[in-house]
Amino acid sequence: MGDSALLPCFVCGDVLTNAVPDVENQPHGGTEFRTYGCYGSTFWDSFDNQELVLNICDGCLRERTDRLAVRTPSRGFDGTLVHFGDAEA
Ligand SMILES: [Zn+2]
DSSP: OOSBOSSOBTTTOOOOBBSSSSOSSOBTTEEEEEEOBOTTOSSOBOSSSOOEEEEEEHHHHHHTGGGOEEEEGGGSSSOEEEEGGGOOO
């Protein structure tokens, strides 16, 4: 634990600082993404609850909103998935 988040931005490689002290990975100006993977991936599909973790900085997210979607869990069992710009706040 330290000033730097555990991981740099997955896209641009920038080092991210932690938003709060004494945490392992709480990027300031970025988001930590976690996944168990999914059926269909030939890279990551965890069967023992291991998570794949990556950080993406806010700048890289903003530059690529056309590649993002938002899932709203309250709108169905798995939620409704809509493209980022079409999501209601
Ligand atoms: Zn970045």
